[in-house]
Amino acid sequence: MLTAKMQKALNAHLNEELYSSYLYLSMAAHFEAKNLRGFANWMRIQSQEEYLHGMKFFNFILQKGGKVTLAQINTPKIEWKSIAEVFADTLKHEQKITSLINKLVEVAMTEKDYAANTFLQWFVTEQVEEEANVEEIVQKIDMIGDNKGGLFMLDNELGSRVSAPAGE
């Protein structure tokens, strides 16, 4: 059983994770069109992971006997002026998701939903990792500046990212 408030909050977050997937897919398309294949690869995998995060919510709601309510997904941004801008947006987005996860934990606590609280702890940890990973890339981009060789090397590095099991 889920309380009405918990169910609504979990469904709202399911939508946020699907939007994240959509946003990173848009960034993947942007990089691919510019022949930045490594950056595009990183974003494709990021998009897949966000879809799997969404599916974790989808499955949890159903396991708890709740109702999944899929809603409209917002249109993501489609144009960026620089690589730095894409990753600045990524960091901002992950910080927003972290605060949404924290708010969800607060709902689980006030609703005394211990199972939801435990379920959400995985995401609390995941967000620490997500922010750290993106911050590292932001710093590297900052370091590289306009250096073409550095950019080429970072594109290669991000091109080696592979999908983790279960969106971890």
Ligand SMILES: [Fe+2]
């Ligand atoms: Fe996520």
Ligand SMILES: [Fe+2]
């Ligand atoms: Fe994320």
